Amino acid sequence: MKKFPLLILLMFVATNMFGQTSKLEENALYNKFMSKELSKEMYSSFAVRWNKIIDDFKEYPELPLDEDSVVHYTYVSDFPGVNKDHLFNQSMEFLAVKFGLYPSFMYANKEDGRIIFDNSFELIDNYTGFYTGIITIIDEKIVFEFINLSYQAFFKGHYSGNVWVEDKTVNTGIDTAYPVILKDPAHWRLYLTLFEKTNSQILTQINSFRSFHTSYPLKRKL
Secondary structure, three states: OOOOOOOOOOOOOOOOOOOEOHHHHHHHHHHHHHOOOOOHHHHHHHHHHHHHHHHHHOOOOOEOEOOOOOEOEEEEEEOOOOOHHHHHHHHHHHHHHHHOOOHHHOEEEOOOOEEEEEEEEEOOOOEEEEEEEEEEEEOOEEEEEEEEEEEEEEEOOEEEOOEEEOOEEEEEEHHHOOOHHHOOHHHHHHHHHHHHHHHHHHHHHHHHHHHHHHOHHHHHHO
16 A cells, blocks of 8 residues: 655645545645644654554545535436436335435425435444435436535433533534544544445445336336
8 A cells, every 4th residue: 555755755736636535635734744833753653643544444435526625426327218207206216215205305306307305324333424415317317416414423411520411412514524634633533434434325325226226127017
């Protein structure tokens, strides 16, 4: 695995980068060093710790970014021979069966071929992910987008000494979670795990969505 330099400091220029990558993380730390906000010793210390944690993860869990550097997942699926109306009805059925989402809980316009809804998925321990889903449908094709991603952490009430600390909920937009490398190193593993689980959950949902559409003709025959 290629690691970024500890003492030989090389400038990384991001050109047409459409993803939050390890290279962008490394560049963020380098910029802190170049602006003299970090000493050479601190820079090297952070670099060593970062390389080690990325080794633990095997690879950086990259996030797809749009042109405004906002996390934006987009998946395009082709369904040859299936018209817009059928794909729309199947998508509505999928959302009802899979997530318990019905027309009164979403925007759905068959003429426009657009379905917009809010949903969530479980991540780790006390963390839940939230997102807005946008499904755009035309004949033989569906575009499924995930935007407005955020995390919600729930902390149960507990005693701290003799003082009772009430339940607490903390909301964090995914776009504020990076660059991870500029946050407290004690939280690096948490953020990278959340990114990894988010990618996994979204891919699982997309695969389930595609599988539902692909097998739909068979379901109708049963």
